[in-house]
Amino acid sequence: MIEFKDIEKSFGEKQVLRGVSAVMKAGQCNLIIGASGSGKTVLMKCLVGLFEPDAGDIFYSGDSFNAMNTEARKALRQQIGMLFQGSALFDSMTVEQNIMFPLDMFTHNNYSDKLKRVNEVLERVNLTGVNKKFPAELSGGMKKRVGIARAIVLNPKYLFCDEPNSGLDPQTSLLIDKLIQEITIEYNITTIVNTHDMNSVMETGDHIIYMYDGLKEWEGSNKEIIFSKNQRLNNFIFASEFLRDAKDMRMLEAKGKIDNDRNMDELLK
Amino acid sequence: MTIFTEFGRYLLMLKGMFSKPENGKMYWKEFMHQCSEIGIGALGIVVIISVFMGAVSTLQTAYQLVSPFIPKSTIAQIVRDTVILEFAPTLVCIVLAGVIGSKIAGELGNMRVSEQIDALEIMGINTKTYLILPKIAAALVVIPMLVVISAVLGIWGGRLAGVLSGILSESAYDKGLLQFFQPYNVFFALIKAYTFAFIISSIPAYYGYYVKGGALEIGRASTKSVVVSCVMILFSDYVLAQLLLDSSPS
Numbered sequence: 012m013i014e015f016k017d018i019e020k021s022f023g024e025k026q027v028l029r030g031v032s033a034v035m036k037a038g039q040c041n042l043i044i045g046a047s048g049s050g051k052t053v054l055m056k057c058l059v060g061l062f063e064p065d066a067g068d069i070f071y072s073g074d075s076f077n078a079m080n081t082e083a084r085k086a087l088r089q090q091i092g093m094l095f096q097g098s099a100l101f102d103s104m105t106v107e108q109n110i111m112f113p114l115d116m117f118t119h120n121n122y123s124d125k126l127k128r129v130n131e132v133l134e135r136v137n138l139t140g141v142n143k144k145f146p147a148e149l150s151g152g153m154k155k156r157v158g159i160a161r162a163i164v165l166n167p168k169y170l171f172c173d174e175p176n177s178g179l180d181p182q183t184s185l186l187i188d189k190l191i192q193e194i195t196i197e198y199n200i201t202t203i204v205n206t207h208d209m210n211s212v213m214e215t216g217d218h219i220i221y222m223y224d225g226l227k228e229w230e231g232s233n234k235e236i237i238f239s240k241n242q243r244l245n246n247f248i249f250a251s252e253f254l255r256d257a258k259d260m261r262m263l264e265a266k267g268k269i270d271n272d273r274n275m276d277e278l279l280k
Numbered sequence: 281m282t283i284f285t286e287f288g289r290y291l292l293m294l295k296g297m298f299s300k301p302e303n304g305k306m307y308w309k310e311f312m313h314q315c316s317e318i319g320i321g322a323l324g325i326v327v328i329i330s331v332f333m334g335a336v337s338t339l340q341t342a343y344q345l346v347s348p349f350i351p352k353s354t355i356a357q358i359v360r361d362t363v364i365l366e367f368a369p370t371l372v373c374i375v376l377a378g379v380i381g382s383k384i385a386g387e388l389g390n391m392r393v394s395e396q397i398d399a400l401e402i403m404g405i406n407t408k409t410y411l412i413l414p415k416i417a418a419a420l421v422v423i424p425m426l427v428v429i430s431a432v433l434g435i436w437g438g439r440l441a442g443v444l445s446g447i448l449s450e451s452a453y454d455k456g457l458l459q460f461f462q463p464y465n466v467f468f469a470l471i472k473a474y475t476f477a478f479i480i481s482s483i484p485a486y487y488g489y490y491v492k493g494g495a496l497e498i499g500r501a502s503t504k505s506v507v508v509s510c511v512m513i514l515f516s517d518y519v520l521a522q523l524l525l526d527s528s529p530s
Contacts (some may be wrong), residue, residue, distance in 0.1 A: 060403050085302075099395040113403055117302050171402075279337030 013201050015057065018067035020053055029225040037168075037201040038119070040192055040215040044206060045222030046247055054222065055205045059085060059091060059171055071169065080099075088140065089117055092162030094172040094191075098154040100146040100161070105239045106133075107142040109266060110161045117165065129235050132160040136190060147261060152183035156190070163194060176208040188215045209248060212236065221247065237261050241246045291484045296408040297416070306459040307414060314418035317483075322379050322426060326372055330430040333367050334359060334437030342447040352448040356456025357437040361465060361509040368431035369469045370517050374475035376423065381484035386414055388488030389498035397489070412485045419473060419481035427473040431466075470522050475520060476513050483509045 013035040027050045027160055035041040043051045044176065056062040058069055060076065068214060069076040077210040079087065100109050107129055114125045133139055136156040153177060162170060170189060176184035188208075193214045195202040210218060216233035221244050229244045236248060237258055249255045301307040325491045337359045345355060388411060392398050435457065442448045448456075484505035491501045 049409060061401060063396055085404040089401055091402055093399065093402045095399060097394055100401040102390070102394075111314055116306055116403065210456075234364045 012072055013203065014070040015058060016067050016070075017241055018054065018058055019068070020050075020062060021071055027225050028057065028064070031222070031227050032067075033220050033224070033227060033230065034191075034203055035203055036142065036218065038196055038199045039202070039217035041197055041203045041218045041220070042203070042212060042216045042219050043203065043222060044247070045228075046211060047207075049222040050225040051205050051222045055171060055173055055203065058203065059093060060088065060231070061088070068276050089113075089169040090166060092165070092167035092170045094155065094158045094162050094175055095176040098158040099150065100147070100154060100157055104147055105143050105145055106149070106157050109146070109157060110164050113165050117257045128164060129160075132164050133157075134165070135194070151178050152180075152187065155179065155187050159187075160188060161193070163198070163200075166198065168200060170195065170202040172202065172204040172206075174205055174207065176206065176211055181210060185214065186208060194280055209254065210250065223247075236260045289490065290482075292481065293408060293412065293486055293489065294295075294363075295415040296406070299406045299409045300410035301408075301409060301506045302405055303430060303434050306457045307355075308354040310410065311414040311417055311517055313416045315422050318380055318418050319385075319422035319426065321383070322376055323429075325375060325376070326426050326430050327433060329375055330368065330433035331437035331440075333371060334363055334434035334439075335441030337362055337367070338432070338438035338447065339445065341440070342445075351456075352452045353456030353459060355442065356453040357459055360435055360457050360461070363438070364431050365435035366463045368434055369427050369472040369476060370513065372430045373423065373473070373480060373513055374510055376426070376476075376512060377484075378506050379481045379505045381480050381509045382479060382502045383484075385484035385491075388412075388485060388496060389501050391493035392489065392491050393494055393498060401405065408489070409429060412489065415480065416481045417483055423477035423480065424470055424473040431469065441455065471524060472517065472520055475516050478511045478515065479509055483512060496503060522526055 014033070017030045018028050018032070018183055019026070019030055031050070033041075034149065043054060045051045053062060059063045061218060063214055071090075074087075075083070076087070100106075101112065104112065107126070110129045110132060111125050114128060115194045118125070119188070120128075129142070130139075133142070136159050138153060138156045141153065141157075146157070149157065170191070174220065175187050175191060177189065188211045191202060191204065194200065202209065204215070213233050213236075218229055219229075219233065219236060221229040221241075222245050229239060229241045231239065238242070239245065243256075249258050338355060341355045341358045341362075342352075388397075391411070397407050397411070400410065439450065439453045443450055444451050484502070487501040487505035487508075488498075491497050
């Protein structure tokens with residue numbers, strides 16, 4: 012579980028985060044959504060320790076991040092896996108070397124044990140036979156899967172995903188979402204996903220935080236988001252006419268006026 | 281950003297490099313990799329420059345020494361001292377600032393903008409220690425070796441040009457090489473090589489590590505790192521000459 016309280020962060024005169032608090036539970040996909048510039052990436056970077064918050068505290072399984080010394084932070088970081096927007100694979104290394112890198116750095120296992128673990132995680136992300144390929148030879152979706160494999164190779168307790176669907180087609184996006192969700196449940200990881208993708212929100216959003224202008228504007232689940240009356244959230248989520256229609260249909264469905272789309276013809280008359 | 285802020289951040293980067301490695305074997309592997317990248321990668325250009333540098337020195341010195349009272353072996357003496365004192369350490373290091381410096385700045389800059397440095401940080405690795413220290417250490421080991429190779433090849437290139445063009449015989453050249461030789465000059469050249477090696481590796485590492493933006497900024501950082509390195513090499517060349525040659529035993 013990750014809990015953060017009153018996180019504030021400024022860059023010069025600009026205050027990007029203005030006291031954000033939330034509790035992210037293990038075994039579920041915790042999503043941070045919001046428009047560009049709302050502060051979600053800065054919040055994630057504060058959570059993983061890439062930025063030092065100006066105020067507030069972060070608790071990893073109850074332990075204060077502020078109170079940790081350098082060694083304790085290093086140890087904690089070995090329990091964190093992160094999938095980056097651009098995958099952040101090491102260009103000069105093969106897929107196998109990329110995934111083996113954390114094992115090389117932090118374990119004393121022999122090569123065959125490390126290779127076994129690499130193949131295990133590659134199989135888990137449904138990617139086999141690419142061990143000797145370089146990142147430049149992979150498609151966007153494959154790179155993301157290698158990124159996930161590298162993030163989970165040390166069995167992390169916390170998984171952070173920064174826009175995992177950016178640049179992917181809807182079908183591949185869905186596969187990546189499902190994979191993140193399955194891994195989260197399977198290993199009981201605390202997963203935090205930073206996303207713009209509305210499919211992800213609806214499919215995997217067990218717990219959603221909507222950020223607006225550096226503040227937490229709304230909090231709930233993908234089931235509650237449909238019925239939210241928050242105007243800013245609705246403007247963000249249901250930005251297109253198509254999505255607004257979909258929301259209306261869901262609401263009619265919930266009120267029992269339509270039975271999914273089976274009696275749509277009758278209703279349209 | 282003022283020059284003082286940049287210099288302060290550069291010093292902090294150097295200070296940040298010194299931390300306990302997470303895994304000594306991996307750091308050693310990276311150090312050896314950098315030695316190979318810097319040493320083998322730049323060897324070709326060093327060989328070519330050095331031979332031609334020595335050859336041209338011989339021809340130009342002979343062109344200027346027109347007096348019949350000056351023995352031909354003097355040409356070899358002048359070529360030897362010029363190559364050891366200035367050409368091998370300074371000229372070669374200025375070329376290396378372009379070859380190695382742009383490579384280091386480009387590599388680190390690309391790692392920064394593609395979030396590879398962030399990925400290493402999140403794994404719990406001190407990126408300054410893992411990415412910068414092996415590069416500087418490798419440069420300090422390999423560049424003085426390249427300077428020694430350059431000096432030898434430069435002198436040999438001068439001999440080759442002298443003999444092929446008929447300016448002086450092999451024996452005259454060899455005789456000149458041995459006359460009034462001061463081992464202190466080699467020591468001075470090595471001091472310069474170590475100083476320049478540090479400049480060539482640390483300044484581009486600074487510009488690459490702290491790059492912000494995209495491909496354009498990586499290019500700019502790379503160019504700036506080479507320009508600043510060259511200026512610093514020339515400045516420290518002057519300072520070292522002033523400090524060390526004035527107090528030399530000659």
